[in-house]
Amino acid sequence: MAIQISPSILSADFSRLAEQAEAVAGSADWLHVDVMDNHFVPNLTLGLPVVESLLKAVSIPLDCHLMIEDPDRWAPAYAEAGAQSVTVHAEAARAPVRTLREIRAQGARAGLALNPATALDAYADLVGEVDMLLLMTVEPGFGGQRFLDLVLPKIRAARELIARSGGSVWLQVDGGVSQETVERAAAAGADVFVAGSAVYGADDPAAAVDALRAQAEKAAGQAG
Numbered sequence: 001m002a003i004q005i006s007p008s009i010l011s012a013d014f015s016r017l018a019e020q021a022e023a024v025a026g027s028a029d030w031l032h033v034d035v036m037d038n039h040f041v042p043n044l045t046l047g048l049p050v051v052e053s054l055l056k057a058v059s060i061p062l063d064c065h066l067m068i069e070d071p072d073r074w075a076p077a078y079a080e081a082g083a084q085s086v087t088v089h090a091e092a093a094r095a096p097v098r099t100l101r102e103i104r105a106q107g108a109r110a111g112l113a114l115n116p117a118t119a120l121d122a123y124a125d126l127v128g129e130v131d132m133l134l135l136m137t138v139e140p141g142f143g144g145q146r147f148l149d150l151v152l153p154k155i156r157a158a159r160e161l162i163a164r165s166g167g168s169v170w171l172q173v174d175g176g177v178s179q180e181t182v183e184r185a186a187a188a189g190a191d192v193f194v195a196g197s198a199v200y201g202a203d204d205p206a207a208a209v210d211a212l213r214a215q216a217e218k219a220a221g222q223a224g
């Protein structure tokens with residue numbers, strides 16, 4: 001499985017988002033855009049107008065993570081705007097199958113996110129409807145939290161589920177991913193790594209992306 005890195009803009013300087021996106025465009029695979037509404041999570045960031053502007057200004061594909069209530073209403077619009085990947089939370093979606101299909105119908109990759117306490121089994125039947133499964137490794141809402149090792153068994157179970165379903169679904173982890181934690185997430189089976197503070201808190205964000213990728217590739221190779 002190819003390792004991918006998706007730096008989270010939550011840890012970037014919001015006054016110069018496009019510049020911060022371009023700082024990692026040569027090294028990262030995606031830019032992870034944390035959309036928060038202060039309802040589904042206790043934090044407020046940005047919405048569709050900012051994503052539309054970013055899409056015009058940056059060269060890196062956008063991996064939009066909707067931490068919002070009523071994603072069924074909003075998610076297809078992000079895909080229609082040109083976001084290359086749109087992820088909705090299982091806990092918030094009322095009609096996840098319809099919403100995931102609408103995202104795909106707009107030509108974007110469709111992702112389903114699960115909070116740390118949300119059981120994978122409850123959503124196993126949806127694996128055929130998604131291009132990516134996102135397992136939160138912190139409670140969503142804020143950057144800079146500690147990676148929750150209690151999610152590691154769920155990462156392993158998700159990797160097995162994906163293998164049984166044909167193996168094409170990407171497995172993303174988000175929260176507390178750093179040089180200290182990326183190896184155990186990769187060894188458990190994750191292949192797409194969101195990292196905020198570990199990238200934008202570094203003196204050289206592009207070099208931090210390269211270092212995370214190298215560590216994840218090594219750990220995934222050793223696990224595989």
Ligand SMILES: O=C(CO)[C@@H](O)[C@H](O)COP(=O)(O)O
Nearest residue numbers: 010140141143144176196197
């Ligand atoms: O979605 C979230 C938090 O809700 C994440 O994207 C974090 O923002 C990642 O930041 P670090 O934990 O890597 O600092």
